[in-house]
Amino acid sequence: MSTLNHPPENPDIRALKGRALSLRRKMLNMASGKGEGYIAQGLGMADCLAALYFHELRYDPADPRWQDRDRFLLSTGHYSIAMYAVLAEAGYLDETELPTYGLNGSRLPMSTFDDIPGVEIVGGSLGHGLGQAVGMAMALKVDGSPARVFCEFSDGELQEGSTWEAAMGAATFKCDNLVGLIDCNGIQADGPVTVKIDPVADKFTAFGWDTVEVNGNDMEALVSALANARKQDGRPKAIVMRTTPGFGVPTLMARERAHFVRVDNSEWDSLKAELEKENV
Amino acid sequence: MSEALQAVGRTRGMGELIDVEGKVTEIAPFGRTLAELAHERPEIVGLTADMGRYSDILPFRDAHPNRFFNVGMAEQNLIMIAAGMSKAGKIAYCTTYSVFITRRAYDFVSIACAHSMANVKIFAGMPGLVNGYGATHQATEDINMMRGIADLTIIDPCDATELKQVVRAVADIPGTVYVRSLRGKVPVELGSDYQFEVGKAKVIREGRDVGVISTGYMSARARDAADAAAGQGVDAAVLHVSTIKPFDKETVLSFAQRFDRLIVAENHKTTGGLATLVVEALYEAGIMKPLIKIGLADSFFECGSQEYLEAKYQVDLPHFMRAIVEGR
Numbered sequence: 001m002s003t004l005n006h007p008p009e010n011p012d013i014r015a016l017k018g019r020a021l022s023l024r025r026k027m028l029n030m031a032s033g034k035g036e037g038y039i040a041q042g043l044g045m046a047d048c049l050a051a052l053y054f055h056e057l058r059y060d061p062a063d064p065r066w067q068d069r070d071r072f073l074l075s076t077g078h079y080s081i082a083m084y085a086v087l088a089e090a091g092y093l094d095e096t097e098l099p100t101y102g103l104n105g106s107r108l109p110m111s112t113f114d115d116i117p118g119v120e121i122v123g124g125s126l127g128h129g130l131g132q133a134v135g136m137a138m139a140l141k142v143d144g145s146p147a148r149v150f151c152e153f154s155d156g157e158l159q160e161g162s163t164w165e166a167a168m169g170a171a172t173f174k175c176d177n178l179v180g181l182i183d184c185n186g187i188q189a190d191g192p193v194t195v196k197i198d199p200v201a202d203k204f205t206a207f208g209w210d211t212v213e214v215n216g217n218d219m220e221a222l223v224s225a226l227a228n229a230r231k232q233d234g235r236p237k238a239i240v241m242r243t244t245p246g247f248g249v250p251t252l253m254a255r256e257r258a259h260f261v262r263v264d265n266s267e268w269d270s271l272k273a274e275l276e277k278e279n280v
Numbered sequence: 281m282s283e284a285l286q287a288v289g290r291t292r293g294m295g296e297l298i299d300v301e302g303k304v305t306e307i308a309p310f311g312r313t314l315a316e317l318a319h320e321r322p323e324i325v326g327l328t329a330d331m332g333r334y335s336d337i338l339p340f341r342d343a344h345p346n347r348f349f350n351v352g353m354a355e356q357n358l359i360m361i362a363a364g365m366s367k368a369g370k371i372a373y374c375t376t377y378s379v380f381i382t383r384r385a386y387d388f389v390s391i392a393c394a395h396s397m398a399n400v401k402i403f404a405g406m407p408g409l410v411n412g413y414g415a416t417h418q419a420t421e422d423i424n425m426m427r428g429i430a431d432l433t434i435i436d437p438c439d440a441t442e443l444k445q446v447v448r449a450v451a452d453i454p455g456t457v458y459v460r461s462l463r464g465k466v467p468v469e470l471g472s473d474y475q476f477e478v479g480k481a482k483v484i485r486e487g488r489d490v491g492v493i494s495t496g497y498m499s500a501r502a503r504d505a506a507d508a509a510a511g512q513g514v515d516a517a518v519l520h521v522s523t524i525k526p527f528d529k530e531t532v533l534s535f536a537q538r539f540d541r542l543i544v545a546e547n548h549k550t551t552g553g554l555a556t557l558v559v560e561a562l563y564e565a566g567i568m569k570p571l572i573k574i575g576l577a578d579s580f581f582e583c584g585s586q587e588y589l590e591a592k593y594q595v596d597l598p599h600f601m602r603a604i605v606e607g608r
Contacts, residue, residue: 067369114396125391131357132392135364142347165357
């Protein structure tokens, strides 16, 4: 059990890119069924999620509460479309459930809740993820568990003071079993990120984290950064990921207001066609 | 010298109760009991946000240093870390002042803890009017705030006896619990036969004439006032409602029906706390009786000694006596 999904020596980058494409397809299908959604952020995160779930993380979909599983915390609950896609791809969810995304009575609402198999926390109230990841990392250390904790949070969330309380805590408690995955996509609800956030990497370095900055849509770079984050050197790890909202679908990549996408039914088909054309 | 400048009362340890004279007390019942319990329950961890000394958790730290974490002055992080530890299998007892938990970390208690039924047990220091540091340190609306959180259990213990039982009981109460903790020299008020049960109100003094419904250490004061009032021919009963949520409506209603007049007493504002719960329950049940609320007005409260503040804001023993004996 403990070797389940343990990272192989030589990651198959081509296969991981294929997983990312599969995730993007799932997300577009979900968004088109609902007619709207946080699709741009999801498409931007697809490469990271593929690298995590099909290379780096140890988990068992048949036993979602396995005590020594690696934890992935999605702090930005509105990225749920990406979370459900990867949970289906990994075997936690039945793919036939995905079309219920965001519909009344669905188990898969537009923000994530932890009653869904494979979801660790209630996301959505921003600034909640990293602190809980620190707590999990601390508890796992107390128990001597080999499990690690991976927490996604966004550049927009860096405006929440609680994120910085947690960042200090992670270094104070030497959480080298914690990896922060900071999705810097440059957008938030009202448009571009409002507050001066950069230099993000320098800030985390100053807070005591071992930090690298990568193109978050470059699979080789992501896999390499994740490998570096396995170091047990007393420091929490931060991977600052520069992602492009809507990555893989040029019309969405060019869209000025990408935080929440609502388009006509006919347009979803053309967006799906763009994805396939990009990945020929 | 004006009334406001009179030297009434003395400075005590932060948040210690004043009803200790002539009474048996125990030192730090919370931390000592937690330290004992943690020997039996290895999954217990203890946390504070720079309020270890003033929450009485230091006996736990000394007994279990590898399971104790001081996260610094960061109450949001305290609750997030506690939630995260609980989701990795721990029972997280965490401490700081009530004001900081409730006013600053509310969203985190609600969503990171209660919504997930996280095994987080919050022992909140200095609830109500138990210090003279003014509104910044006086959690006089905490019950009102915390009642609004679904799936949260709220307990307001009376004394050292009950607090010790609560420390043990909450380990087995599913989900998140908010306890209005007592610290320092905590009086022993309840008899050795008292048994805390979550969600159950208990009669701690029988009587015929007046029904007092109270919570927290105000229940001990109510009983003291009732004892004194008996000498003036009024026999008051006291129902101690230590669990605020879930509220034991059934026991409160059957108790209330026995008396011609009622008093509700709490170390909290009279809006949004026990009095509001009782009045709602009575009205819904069609029970209309004269009722006096002993508690704090909807205000911010000034600095001063505990005796001075309690007299000024009419929650001291003489005001209890007046309510019981004179009905005003």
